[in-house]
Amino acid sequence: MDLSIIGSGYVGLVTGACFADVGHNVICVDNDLRKVEALQAGKVPIFEPGLEEVIHRNVSAHRLSFTGSVQEAVNNSQIVFIAVPTPQQPNGDVDLSFIEKVAREIAGVLTDYRVIVDKSTVPVKTGEKVAESIKRYNRHGAKFDVVSNPEFLREGCAIADLMHPDRIVIGAQSEHAIDLMKKVYEPFMAPILVTDINSAELIKHAANSFLALKISYINAVSAICEASGANVEKVADGIGMDRRIGRNFLNAGIGYGGSCFPKDIAAFITISEQLGVPFNLLKEVQQINGAQKERFLKTIRETLWVLREKKIAVWGLTFKPDTDDIRSSVAIDLVADMLREGAQVTAYDPKGMEKAREVKAIAGVKFASSAIEATEGAEALIIATEWTEFANVDLSVIKEKMTTPIIFDGRNMFNPETMGQLGFRYHSIGRSSVTPR
Ligand code: UDX
Secondary structure: OEEEEEOOOHHHHHHHHHHHHOOOEEEEEOOOHHHHHHHHOOOOOOOOOOHHHHHHHHHHOOOEEEEOOHHHHHHOOOEEEEOOOOOEOOOOOEOOHHHHHHHHHHHHHOOOOEEEEEOOOOOOOHHHHHHHHHHHHOOOOOOEEEEEOOOOOOOOOHHHHHHOOOOEEEEOOOHHHHHHHHHHHHHHOOOEEEEOHHHHHHHHHHHHHHHHHHHHHHHHHHHHHHHHOOOHHHHHHHHHOOOOOOOOOOOOOOOOOOOOHHHHHHHHHHHHHHOOOOOOHHHHHHHHHHHHHHHHHHHHHHHHOOOOOOEEEEEOOOOOOOOOOOOOOHHHHHHHHHHHOOOEEEEEOOOOHHHHOOOHHHOOOEEOOOHHHHOOOOOEEEEOOOOHHHHOOOHHHHHHHOOOOEEEEOOOOOOHHHHHHOOOEEEOOOOOOEOOO
């Protein structure tokens, strides 16, 4: 099929690449012409495992192209996907101005029937507004249908998530649009759930909120584990073995971050309030998430006593491994907090340092060129993101490099007993701390 995607960010680019990879002809659009030129020259602006190969393969096969022109995209595709950002406004509301602008632009160049699909995460009832807007600016009176088709990919494993989705949600009114959408997804051989537009929009916010709730739940349990001497990993295993609960997303840590969960939970709270049915449970989810970082900092302060002038190594700056994304990363917040208290922080991240260098809140941080180098002379090591690379570091070398071998592991990467045997003072999340044997 001939498809176009407006917005070449994480979701747009990965979706476009995967659609092309299963045989569709795809035009990806962006209003940032520098980005378009870079993509045309074969440069991929984000790090996502496997993405570059998929893009190159499909550009070479002439199934994937890039343009700055919405008109070119709309003219040459049966289905137009919208994948532009929907950022959070200071009051928690979702900023839908990019969606509205794209809807107007599409309407202005619409001459024949098209299906307009919203892939961005939007508040329930946005589809209605998009349809109204297109109708208003539809100069040629062309027929169209609006569809909601939320995207559930995770950064770091976006290609696999897109190629093998748990489900495809299609929210639509028209049978014709549903048939076309089913054809788009036929090659993915995934279960398809067809709903009305409002339900499809709600599914995305409800799914992300539930996942965040699961993380906050285990994080709250981790505090109880620490206070009682239980082990949160074992507790998570024990409850996760119940198939009604499941073990996924029960990893305790320093809290969730990223470009989705914090924004989507805030949005869902605001939406529920605007609809007159406040979803207060989600406020507790947010509160627990913030408290988790504070509890971790408290342990660091209690152990090191004073942070001023302390040399602290930090492993990991991205909000999760296998991405270069540092948006709403708890790791960055932690570094900023410690710098404010006068600590001398040296950080290392396999992919996130380029973007981290531009963050003003952590301007005083030094960057190391390897995980080992970061620990040179350090009085403590903080693990903030669970990159596999860290699991493979020779810990005996780290112990030699550090002035005082103290580790605060915010992602439970290591076994406490082993760490004690290796001579570390080791603090983790929801597990008893160990001192060197
Ligand atoms: C999320 C959703 O998973 C995805 O379906 C949606 O499309 C976009 O938002 P993403 O933000 O890319 O994806 O990453 P995800 O793997 O969900 O992790 C989000 C945050 O939760 C990370 O900071 C991660 O470290 C944290 N997390 C995740 C935990 O702390 N514990 C867990 O068990 C799982």
